[in-house]
Amino acid sequence: MEDKRRHPRKPNDNHFGGDTMQPINKGIIDLLESYVEARPDEVCLYSETEGYTTVELHKKVQAVAAFLKEKGVNQGDYVGISATRTIKTVIVFLATQYLGAIAVMFDQHAPIEKSLSDFGKEIPLKVALDISGEGFAIGGEEINFDALNGKTEKPVIDLHAPALLIFTSGSTGKSKGVVLSQFGYVNHQVNFAPSSGVVENEKYIHLLPLSHVFGVAHVVDAIMHRIPNFFPKVIVPEYVLQCIEKYGFTRFGIVPSYALMLSELACKTNYDISTMRTIVLAAAPTTFEQFLFIQRSLGVKVVPAYGMSELTIVSSAGPEVPDEIRAGSVGKPLEFNEVNIAEDGEIFLKSPTLFLGYYGDEPLDHNEFFPTGDMGHIDDEGFLHITGRKKDIIIRHGNNLSPLMIEGKLLKLPFVRMAAVVGIKDARSGEIPAAVIVLRPGTEYDAEAVKTVLNKLEMPKEIRVLPMLPMTASGKPDKMAIKKMFQQ
Structure with a gap:
């Protein structure tokens, strides 16, 4: 693999275990x-x-x-x-x-x-x-x-x-x-x-x-x-x-x-x-x-x-x-x-x-x-x-869409507390985004506001409002479970 952009190797100001930081041989x-x-x-x-x-x-x-x-x-x-x-x-x-x-x-x-x-x-x-x-x-x-x-x-x-x-x-x-x-x-x-x-x-x-x-x-x-x-x-x-x-x-x-x-x-x-x-x-x-x-x-x-x-x-x-x-x-x-x-x-x-x-x-x-x-x-x-994750990239009409980027835009809306986006199969587009969101207390979903932060390619086919996102044991949104929701 060609080295495209390598992080400049500058020593940190603060080291653990000495002036030159090296791995330690301790269990x-x-x-x-x-x-x-x-x-x-x-x-x-x-x-x-x-x-x-x-x-x-x-x-x-x-x-x-x-x-x-x-x-x-x-x-x-x-x-x-x-x-x-x-x-x-x-x-x-x-x-x-x-x-x-x-x-x-x-x-x-x-x-x-x-x-x-x-x-x-x-x-x-x-x-x-x-x-x-x-x-x-x-x-x-x-x-x-x-x-x-x-x-x-x-x-x-x-x-x-x-x-x-x-x-x-x-x-x-x-x-x-x-x-x-x-x-x-x-x-x-x-x-x-x-x-x-x-x-x-x-x-x-x-x-x-x-x-x-x-x-x-x-x-x-x-x-x-x-x-x-x-x-x-x-x-x-x-x-x-x-x-x-x-x-x-x-x-x-x-x-x-x-x-x-x-x-x-x-x-x-x-x-x-x-x-x-x-x-x-x-x-x-x-x-x-x-x-x-x-x-x-x-x-x-x-x-x-x-x-x-x-x-x-x-x-x-x-x-x-x-x-x-x-x-x-x-x-x-x-x-x-x-x-x-x-x-x-x-x-x-x-x-x-x-x-x-x-x-x-x-x-x-x-x-x-x-x-x-x-x-x-x-x-x-x-x-x-x-x-984002490489396997999560949504390819819609040949365009690569990052679920993480779409989630970030949804989270800018004042009524969105949590958001998760997945790609689902689509006969015409190949894949399309689908989203689940959790509302902030005391707010309501505003479909028109969503259009102000997402462009047409990013716009999910469906946005579902849930009381809480499905989570894995480690506290991450369970994208597999969310995909299954839209496949049912």
Whole structure:
């Protein structure tokens, strides 16, 4: 592939780990042990009802690892985890990494057996763990999690070997199994550190699903930066605002759809959330106006991050970057990442921390550029702009239309709160846009106003008003479900 526009490789002003930024050869347990040594008495992982100091967490990770070892789990074995957003899931995940096993993070909303069936490829699970807020079961056998207190020697593990199997959201197609190494997912966060906006005395509140790469990244980031990480019992927006007021959290990562709900509620209530400093916003795009609304409503600096399951964070822009640039782009490619734009606008990546490959497929060649399936461009200042998914492009009468661009125009209308656009088959045009929108409270749909923001090619054949968009478990609009609505 011809290199059309390469991001200028300028060093960041702020580096993690030294004057010359390089990937580190440490695993997640190495980072935890460094945290233990530096702050043995700090409560690092907690909820409303329980908490672990770094020493206690390390001890419990060893105990769960010893339990898994007794069940026959060794290096390279697959361990299925029903990844509830709980402290127990974090501990079990860390225990698999302690042993050098491969954590397979399944969506908590479906039984592991069903998730495996839907995936369509056999995964040889050594054990499958069912985790809930109170329970912990293996093969149907209930285990007293609190009573586990064994210990096993930490093996020498290959940091470049498979360590984590995570599933893509499947929002625009069939879900894929993404295989990551500890070297990869740890260094994704090392790479992100200079633009993360992390400062002293941070306090995390964890709102992300642990079956999603963004949720796992949040756990790694908290351990790496030695930030206490709180897991609320629920993530209902009002309860989250109450928790921020009560505990004084300073940062979290989240998807745009949830950030907008939280922002709208913050405008209507009087919770004191003044301790908040930073939100990392990823997994889906926002409009310029939405970005600034979130910042203003929550009183934070929003750090935009473009990433994917295959490479957690490709590009980002730190809080020091002017608002108008952060709101209008997804930042600059991070230090370890090369970004090339093909002639058709598709984004290609090369990085030493890229995923190992898709489960069941050939291993990835890290010397080759990886096609992301995303479309975009890099401006003259080196900032990356995303224009949509390649497979989502709608070809109407030979003209390429970006659903993301159409959505952005619809969102400029004062009555549109949320919007999603898909392409549907049409005998005359080949494909045509179709849209679903969610109205702002107290407003009505105005068909004539839509004509003022969309041209004839962009105009959807049909616009449906819904109470809420169908969403994937990771918080993205479920484009496959929306397409099916129009095919019925």
